[in-house]
Amino acid sequence: MTDLVLKNIGKTYPNGYQAIPSIDLSIEEGEFIVLVGPSGCGKSTLLRMVAGLETITQGDLLIKGNRVNEKEPADRDIAMVFQNYALYPHMTVRANMAYGLKNRGVPKEERDTKVNSVATMLGLEELLDRKPNQLSGGQRQRVAMGRAMVRDPKVFLFDEPLSNLDAKLRVQMRVEIRQLQRKLATTTLYVTHDQVEAMTLADRLVVLNKGKAEQIGTPMELYNKPASTFVAAFIGSPAMNLLDAEMTEVGIKLNESLVLPLSHDYRGKMIWGIRPEHLVASDEQNGDFALQVQAVESLGAETLIHGVLVGSQQTDGSAVPLVVRLSGPHLPDIGSHLWFTAPREDWHLFDANTQQRL
Amino acid sequence: MSVYFPQKKLPYLLVLPQLIITAIFFLWPAGQAFKQAFYREDAFGLSQTFIGFGNFIDLFQDPLYYKSMGVTMVFSFSVAFFGIAIALWLAVMADRVIRGKMVYQTLLVWPYAVAPALAGVLWWILFDPNIGPIALFLDRIGIHWNHFLNGDQAMILVVIAATWKQISYNFLFFLAGLQAIPRSLIEAAAIDGASPFKRFWDIVFPLLSPTTFFLLVVNLVYAFFDTFGVIDTTTQGGPDGSTNTLVYKVFKDGFIGLDSGGSAAQSIVLMAIVGLMTVVQFRFIERKVQY
Numbered sequence: 001m002t003d004l005v006l007k008n009i010g011k012t013y014p015n016g017y018q019a020i021p022s023i024d025l026s027i028e029e030g031e032f033i034v035l036v037g038p039s040g041c042g043k044s045t046l047l048r049m050v051a052g053l054e055t056i057t058q059g060d061l062l063i064k065g066n067r068v069n070e071k072e073p074a075d076r077d078i079a080m081v082f083q084n085y086a087l088y089p090h091m092t093v094r095a096n097m098a099y100g101l102k103n104r105g106v107p108k109e110e111r112d113t114k115v116n117s118v119a120t121m122l123g124l125e126e127l128l129d130r131k132p133n134q135l136s137g138g139q140r141q142r143v144a145m146g147r148a149m150v151r152d153p154k155v156f157l158f159d160e161p162l163s164n165l166d167a168k169l170r171v172q173m174r175v176e177i178r179q180l181q182r183k184l185a186t187t188t189l190y191v192t193h194d195q196v197e198a199m200t201l202a203d204r205l206v207v208l209n210k211g212k213a214e215q216i217g218t219p220m221e222l223y224n225k226p227a228s229t230f231v232a233a234f235i236g237s238p239a240m241n242l243l244d245a246e247m248t249e250v251g252i253k254l255n256e257s258l259v260l261p262l263s264h265d266y267r268g269k270m271i272w273g274i275r276p277e278h279l280v281a282s283d284e285q286n287g288d289f290a291l292q293v294q295a296v297e298s299l300g301a302e303t304l305i306h307g308v309l310v311g312s313q314q315t316d317g318s319a320v321p322l323v324v325r326l327s328g329p330h331l332p333d334i335g336s337h338l339w340f341t342a343p344r345e346d347w348h349l350f351d352a353n354t355q356q357r358l
Numbered sequence: 359m360s361v362y363f364p365q366k367k368l369p370y371l372l373v374l375p376q377l378i379i380t381a382i383f384f385l386w387p388a389g390q391a392f393k394q395a396f397y398r399e400d401a402f403g404l405s406q407t408f409i410g411f412g413n414f415i416d417l418f419q420d421p422l423y424y425k426s427m428g429v430t431m432v433f434s435f436s437v438a439f440f441g442i443a444i445a446l447w448l449a450v451m452a453d454r455v456i457r458g459k460m461v462y463q464t465l466l467v468w469p470y471a472v473a474p475a476l477a478g479v480l481w482w483i484l485f486d487p488n489i490g491p492i493a494l495f496l497d498r499i500g501i502h503w504n505h506f507l508n509g510d511q512a513m514i515l516v517v518i519a520a521t522w523k524q525i526s527y528n529f530l531f532f533l534a535g536l537q538a539i540p541r542s543l544i545e546a547a548a549i550d551g552a553s554p555f556k557r558f559w560d561i562v563f564p565l566l567s568p569t570t571f572f573l574l575v576v577n578l579v580y581a582f583f584d585t586f587g588v589i590d591t592t593t594q595g596g597p598d599g600s601t602n603t604l605v606y607k608v609f610k611d612g613f614i615g616l617d618s619g620g621s622a623a624q625s626i627v628l629m630a631i632v633g634l635m636t637v638v639q640f641r642f643i644e645r646k647v648q649y
Contacts, residue, residue, distance in 0.1 A: 053545050074551035086542035092562045099560070100550035147550075 003064060003187040004155055009308060010058030011045055019045050020085040020211040022059065030185040036198035037208035050189060051157050064197055080157040083164065085140045089131040092212035094128040097147045109168045114219050116151045117294055138169045149184065158190040162197065174200060193343045195235055207231050229271055229355045233349055238276050238304060238323050240348065243271040255312045266358055273348035276325035278319055279340045288337030303330040310337060367420030394622035401616040413623035422532035422599060430603040436517045437524065441577050442570060445528030453536045463533065470526035474584065481519035505593060509600025512593045515600050519592055520585045527574050535569035575639050582632055604628050
């Protein structure tokens, strides 16, 4: 059954600025949805609209089939984890977690039972009588999650909950959040600007750009079939190589001397994309094109080679940049030429005018 | 953090101006008062007799002194309470305003720029039993206002005048305190099902407690010491000593009654009271407001 439905939801501020033109999304029960996009794309605004912290100026928001547009945040049966955790600094961890239950008139014994069981689940038993300023960043994060879980809400909302943690802890908490959500099977809406976080957590991703949903789908759908150049560039790291090209009778013309043969109905300016990890090392005879090496990033397990396409020129006269990702260590000389092939099944073709997938 | 100065003289030289000011305007007069408290001086200032603790013994046997102490307590706690409560209410309201925020905030700060004596005169005119608009209005609704005859009304008048002056100051601190509370805390409380009223008492008010505590100390000290001008321009301690606070009594006994020894003894006691009050507040109450 669908749990959370956003029907033609939009937000226009009183000063006329349209933050979100219109978004449609229906979320199944227990689904983990990640809203991802660059800063200023409207993802936090959208989350806050679901929470009831921002007014909805257009469309309908349904939770379990009930329209909740005008309902107070407290009456929507949601719980939210804030970026700065928003723990009440003058209350103990226990009081922080019990506050929502207390306000809803849950008797003391029941509150204690619930707080204790959630604390056990999160490993917070030892910390229950501490104040937030006596906790580390990771512990605070966990308390914030505990506070959300203890009320057993219909929907969890996360607003960039991991962005204040260091890289190592972030990875650890990411895994924990995913496991907890699986266990509790609570519908979750999660906002992040980090595409790795988005890819690893989500059942389905919503890529937002300037308040519009560029694409909605599973992480693999977005990776394999990005609907637009925006999604193509946003999902995957390092980003997909996107090259200006022209579709002709003989194929994709990257420049005067380089044509990738293909028969396609489309004609005219287009963008040819290939992910760095899909380029295959080759030699001068069999390779599709050559790369002049400019920089090498050795990460041990893999090597990123930054270079320019030999014999190519952009409109401003500079050479076309290209990134290749090879597994294992490689140490090509700077300035040397490396040959690669681009397998046909890994090509991504986009219309140059609409930026949409062909 | 400690800083090491290679020269020994420079640090002393740098604090010298402040030390000189403190010495001339505080230590010296305080020392004079301390000395005078043990002498009896004739009204013309021609002769002094050492009488030991005589002035203090007289003071603590004087029922008028205890009355003045009671008046000071009522006055100071009223000023501190109303000053803090009204300023907090105004700050909460001003914090909510979105349009014209600066206008409200600026207007609310203005009274602080008014000298205490002028504030006294202002309220004195407003409440004048013969020509004051507020007094005339009160008369019309059946409350006979005459603070020249009614001691309670005189007290209300000085409390209003002294409070009005202090609200702006308190307001500024509360507004800054409110703006320092992260919005997300209030939002989290809203999601946690707290009504706006509960949000204020459960979250905002406790988080403002360091500010409130600081203002309590400042306001009490203000009411104890800095309200001379307000009282002098409105009631002059009257009627029948009903607004004769300790500070005003020091002035009255010393400069009008010309009892410099008794007056000096009172100021020593006053100094001790405020010192003690501050120590008690910081040592015992401050611990409870930390979070």
